[in-house]
Amino acid sequence: xxxxxxxxxxxxxxxxxxxxxxxxxxxxxxxxxxxxxxxxxxxxxxxxxxxxxxxxxxxxxxxxxxxxxxxxxxxxxxxxxxxxxxxxxxxxxxxxxxxxxxxxxxxxxx
Amino acid sequence: xxxxxxxxxxxxxxxxxxxxxxxxxxxxxxxxxxxxxxxxxxxxxxxxxxxxxxxxxxxxxxxxxxxxxxxxxxxxxxxxxxxxxxxxxxxxxxxxxxxxxxxxxxxxxxxxx
Numbered sequence: 581x582x583x584x585x586x587x588x589x590x591x592x593x594x595x596x597x598x599x600x601x602x603x604x605x606x607x608x609x610x611x612x613x614x615x616x617x618x619x620x621x622x623x624x625x626x627x628x629x630x631x632x633x634x635x636x637x638x639x640x641x642x643x644x645x646x647x648x649x650x651x652x653x654x655x656x657x658x659x660x661x662x663x664x665x666x667x668x669x670x671x672x673x674x675x676x677x678x679x680x681x682x683x684x685x686x687x688x689x690x
Numbered sequence: 691x692x693x694x695x696x697x698x699x700x701x702x703x704x705x706x707x708x709x710x711x712x713x714x715x716x717x718x719x720x721x722x723x724x725x726x727x728x729x730x731x732x733x734x735x736x737x738x739x740x741x742x743x744x745x746x747x748x749x750x751x752x753x754x755x756x757x758x759x760x761x762x763x764x765x766x767x768x769x770x771x772x773x774x775x776x777x778x779x780x781x782x783x784x785x786x787x788x789x790x791x792x793x794x795x796x797x798x799x800x801x802x803x
Binding site: 610613620622623625628666668674676679683 | 738
């Protein structure tokens with residue numbers, strides 16, 4: 581999307597950590613989301629963070645939010661082959677729809 | 691058990707035809723959406739309804755017309771299909787118009803030949 585940017589591709593080895601980055605431009609964003617899309621499927625909500633938080637951890641997932649730099653990251657610990665997918669960040673600015681980034685394709689090599 | 695379901699999953703049709711995609715959610719959500727995902731995986735909002743009222747109508751050709759008979763259903767009708775309409779169309783819903791996550795259907799892959 582024109583407001584939310586992500587790198588297009590990330591390749592990691594199985595067992596390593598993956599870090600997917602996202603930058604957004606609307607400082608009024610209230611919630612920021614991470615979605616996962618597997619081939620031929622819809623978008624699955626992974627996690628989200630409220631704008632007054634810096635970090636949120638959920639099992640293997642850690643979300644970091646830097647509001648000053650408008651930077652959001654998703655860290656996946658102990659990455660598995662089943663984590664291979666496209667990951668989208670999205671911002672909720674109160675415009676009544678989510679604005680999505682262009683997606684980062686994560687490839688996990690065995 | 692399905693939360694957001696859309697039909698059909700695949701739709702192959704010729705240019706100039708008219709087609710519809712249906713969407714239903716059983717989550718009790720008030721707001722429903724149509725997003726279009728192009729070949730580069732970019733997701734763009736098309737329409738949104740809140741309690742059967744149109745609240746988002748992005749720059750989309752008039753050939754696309756959404757219809758919401760009740761708050762659990764949002765259908766998309768496309769007239770005079772063009773090659774450029776080929777994409778994956780996703781239905782989604784959420785509890786409110788903001789500050790809640792979207793729940794997506796599995797998508798309808800439309801191919802116009």
